Amino acid sequence: MPQIKLCAVSEFGEENVKTFRVGKKDIAVFKVEDTFYAIDRKCTHLKGNLAKGKLVDKTIQCPLHGAIFNLKTGELLKQPGTLAGWFKKAKNTTIYRLLIKDDFLFLEE
Ligand code: FES
Incomplete structure (x- = not known):
């Protein structure tokens, strides 16, 4: 299984999110305590930037219309809460x- 180097762990510093472009993949990596989670950066609703979302425990809330995703599983936990949803x-x-x-x-690819 090919492995693509993203960055040094220390590069996160106090930040809890970084974004990476790997081929055609646009990825957001979140650091929650000492664990890292990688998901598509673009929301599955209307491509909101999840890297700018609200991180709560192991979930991320889209900044555009509020959809919430589980960072560990990718599961949609809440549909967008506006008319757009x-x-x-x-x-x-x-x-x-x-x-x-x-x-x-x-x-890992
Ligand atoms: S784009 Fe993410 S909830 Fe609409």
């Missing part, structure tokens, strides 16, 4: 496997 539904998102090796974060 009434017209178009969000769905589960894609998650990616991460690996920490020699203090570097890798994406």
